[in-house]
Amino acid sequence: MTGRVAELLPSAEPVRFLTDDGAAVRGRRPRHPLPEPELLRRAYRAMVIGRRFDAQATALTKQGRLAVYPSSHGQEACQVGAVLALDEGDWFFPTYRESVALVTRGIDPVEVLALLRGSEHCGYDPERHHVAPQCTPLATQTVHAAGLAYAERRKGTGRVALVCVGDGATSEGDFHEALNFAAVFKAPVVFFVQNNQYAISVPLERQTAAPSLAHKGIGYGVRSERVDGNDPVAVLAVLAAAVEHARSGEGPFLVEAHTYRLESHTNADDASRYRTDAEAEQWRRRDPVTRLERYLRRRGHLSAADISAWYAEAEEFAGRLRDRMNTDPELAPLGLFDHVYGTPTPQLEEQRALLRAEIEAEEALS
Amino acid sequence: MITMAQALNTALREAMDEDERVLVFGEDVGALGGVFRITDGLTAKFGEDRCFDTPLAEAGIAGFAVGMAMGGFRPVIEMQFDAFAYPAFEQIASHVAKMRNRTRGRIGLPIVIRIPYAGGIGGVEHHCDSSEGYYAHTPGLKVVTPATVEDAYSLLREAIDDPDPVVFMEPKKLYWSKSDLPDVAGLARTEPFGRAAVRRPGRDVTLVAYGPSVPVALDAAEAAKEEGWDAEVVDLRTIVPFDDATVAASVRRTGRCVVVSEAAGFAGVGAEIAARVQERCFHSLHAPVLRVSGLDIPYPPPMLEHHHLPDVDRVLDTLDRLQRDDRPDMRHLGGAA
Numbered sequence: 001m002t003g004r005v006a007e008l009l010p011s012a013e014p015v016r017f018l019t020d021d022g023a024a025v026r027g028r029r030p031r032h033p034l035p036e037p038e039l040l041r042r043a044y045r046a047m048v049i050g051r052r053f054d055a056q057a058t059a060l061t062k063q064g065r066l067a068v069y070p071s072s073h074g075q076e077a078c079q080v081g082a083v084l085a086l087d088e089g090d091w092f093f094p095t096y097r098e099s100v101a102l103v104t105r106g107i108d109p110v111e112v113l114a115l116l117r118g119s120e121h122c123g124y125d126p127e128r129h130h131v132a133p134q135c136t137p138l139a140t141q142t143v144h145a146a147g148l149a150y151a152e153r154r155k156g157t158g159r160v161a162l163v164c165v166g167d168g169a170t171s172e173g174d175f176h177e178a179l180n181f182a183a184v185f186k187a188p189v190v191f192f193v194q195n196n197q198y199a200i201s202v203p204l205e206r207q208t209a210a211p212s213l214a215h216k217g218i219g220y221g222v223r224s225e226r227v228d229g230n231d232p233v234a235v236l237a238v239l240a241a242a243v244e245h246a247r248s249g250e251g252p253f254l255v256e257a258h259t260y261r262l263e264s265h266t267n268a269d270d271a272s273r274y275r276t277d278a279e280a281e282q283w284r285r286r287d288p289v290t291r292l293e294r295y296l297r298r299r300g301h302l303s304a305a306d307i308s309a310w311y312a313e314a315e316e317f318a319g320r321l322r323d324r325m326n327t328d329p330e331l332a333p334l335g336l337f338d339h340v341y342g343t344p345t346p347q348l349e350e351q352r353a354l355l356r357a358e359i360e361a362e363e364a365l366s
Numbered sequence: 367m368i369t370m371a372q373a374l375n376t377a378l379r380e381a382m383d384e385d386e387r388v389l390v391f392g393e394d395v396g397a398l399g400g401v402f403r404i405t406d407g408l409t410a411k412f413g414e415d416r417c418f419d420t421p422l423a424e425a426g427i428a429g430f431a432v433g434m435a436m437g438g439f440r441p442v443i444e445m446q447f448d449a450f451a452y453p454a455f456e457q458i459a460s461h462v463a464k465m466r467n468r469t470r471g472r473i474g475l476p477i478v479i480r481i482p483y484a485g486g487i488g489g490v491e492h493h494c495d496s497s498e499g500y501y502a503h504t505p506g507l508k509v510v511t512p513a514t515v516e517d518a519y520s521l522l523r524e525a526i527d528d529p530d531p532v533v534f535m536e537p538k539k540l541y542w543s544k545s546d547l548p549d550v551a552g553l554a555r556t557e558p559f560g561r562a563a564v565r566r567p568g569r570d571v572t573l574v575a576y577g578p579s580v581p582v583a584l585d586a587a588e589a590a591k592e593e594g595w596d597a598e599v600v601d602l603r604t605i606v607p608f609d610d611a612t613v614a615a616s617v618r619r620t621g622r623c624v625v626v627s628e629a630a631g632f633a634g635v636g637a638e639i640a641a642r643v644q645e646r647c648f649h650s651l652h653a654p655v656l657r658v659s660g661l662d663i664p665y666p667p668p669m670l671e672h673h674h675l676p677d678v679d680r681v682l683d684t685l686d687r688l689q690r691d692d693r694p695d696m697r698h699l700g701g702a703a
Contacts, residue, residue: 094490120470132436133468135461143426144461147433154415157439173453184421339471340505342529345560345607 023296168199229257
């Protein structure tokens with residue numbers, strides 16, 4: 001039993017490949033293989049584009065084009081790493097903070113922002129991208145991911161699911177039920193906790209008295225690991241191991257990434273009410289984009305031309321997004337009745353007729 | 367003579383036989399066959415992959431079903447008792463009910479959530495709730511409840527085939543009710559969802575009921591004959607979708623309506639029915655639409671439950687209160703006539 005316990009527990013310290021300055025950590029041999037340079041270059045490019053996208057989305061809230069936007073500035077290594085760890089056929093279960101991850105997955109950014117724009121609950125086709133709708137309730141999607149992963153296992157597809165949650169959501173019952181179900185049914189699912197230290201305003205020490213969030217795995221027999229979430233190399237390495245564990249039939253895996261949300265919870269929040277600038281400043285020094293850039297530059301895997309080309313690409317990406325978001329979306333109010341059920345009930349058809357009459361009366365007046 | 371429990375078991379068995387995507391899971395549904403034995407023998411016949419026990423966690427069961435349905439399966443999950451389904455309510459209200467809508471029809475969830483419900487069996491606290499109102503008030507869910515053995519089979523087969531999530535509410539006290547059918551081979555698919563059934567034709571008053579209250583309404587109609595009432599009994603079969611047409615046609619014919627429902631009356635399904643009837647039949651009504659319901663109290667201890675549950679006498683008393691002329695009858699308020 002002791003051997004099994006040791007195997008399930010996370011490392012004593014979060015896995016790191018890079019120092020805060022982006023130098024390779026010396027000394028201990030890493031438990032996980034180093035990701036290939038090509039993957040790290042892809043991650044760097046995606047983080048540059050993701051960060052620019054994030055800034056653009058925040059700007060769109062100020063222009064009234066987005067109702068709300070939860071920024072993931074500072075969490076880019078996690079956002080990008082979670083998606084790059086997966087194959088195309090694998091399933092990704094995001095929360096509302098995973099916009100950068102969804103852009104990295106290749107989803108049209110306008111479709112990604114539909115929820116926050118307020119035009120649709122989910123702007124993209126989940127089946128096409130194998131990405132579940134962004135989940136607003138906390139931790140409820142973890143059980144869906146366990147169920148879907150189990151379905152894939154039953155069908156023998158070799159696909160896995162990766163589900164994102166934040167530190168606060170690990171206090172929700174569904175998170176625990178999901179870990180338990182996934183372990184009992186050996187569902188190939190990776191639980192990826194982005195511990196950004198705050199659930200809106202409530203700090204981690206008010207969420208848990210556990211040694212770490214990764215330690216929550218052992219109570220369910222779920223193998224777990226923790227990682228420096230601002231170290232893109234470590235995030236990719238640990239998630240690759242977690243995905244491989246799930247895909248090879250070993251069951252679920254829990255990863256806790258230590259990171260920090262540099263912005264407020266959303267544009268409607270004011271982080272200065274519950275945390276200090278000095279604290280944020282410490283995390284700014286561990287910026288994932290800078291760290292990976294320095295690392296790749298030193299190793300000769302990234303040129304100045306690459307960097308300027310990708311920053312230019314990010315600028316173009318943001319410009320196109322801004323232009324497209326500056327037009328009003330097409331809305332179809334009479335379509336509100338279409339997908340309540342497979343076929344609308346007679347009562348919904350009556351209400352559709354009522355709404356049609358209201359709209360026509362309004363149009364006649366204007 | 368077969369029971370409602372056997373009819374439900376037969377429906378599950380046949381649906382699993384016809385479609386291997388149909389799975390049954392929940393608490394104690396495997397080797398035990400469910401605490402009410404509705405899933406009896408399914409694991410033995412179809413194996414542990416098709417009918418299996420889960421950890422004891424209702425939100426987990428419902429959420430796991432969401433994922434499995436997204437993955438192409440057709441889960442039929444059992445909540446052990448009405449009140450034990452409440453931990454799953456967030457999953458049901460926020461995800462099961464909304465997935466089709468949220469994804470603009472791209473992901474439907476063909477999930478059946480079976481819930482033994484309502485009282486009248488001497489059950490302890492938290493085993494007797496009439497929780498249909500919570501589900502009926504949640505757009506995106508279909509809410510179905512059989513009152514007869516034949517309907518238990520037919521409606522459950524419909525539910526499993528339906529592209530939408532169905533909350534299938536099984537009246538516990540009718541599990542052992544019997545049909546005249548000699549064996550399960552006589553069970554057949556009948557009417558689709560959204561069709562109420564006239565269980566007893568009558569001319570003077572329409573009693574609208576569903577699930578466990580249908581036998582009460584039928585017994586009351588029989589007893590009311592002696593007092594000169596020829597009562598029609600309509601069994602809703604499906605609360606959602608609601609069959610306005612059949613209910614309204616009946617009330618327009620009889621001119622009077624009494625809604626019989628075991629749930630607490632305030633803000634319940636019975637109130638909705640009463641409102642719909644008066645909206646559609648006002649000019650045909652000779653009396654106010656009245657309700658016979660459970661009391662607005664938490665479900666009482668077993669030795670007191672007969673005071674709570676609508677019975678024949680409460681229905682007959684309510685028929686007495688129907689105005690048969692223009693004189694307001696306020697006897698039920700304790701005043702003089």
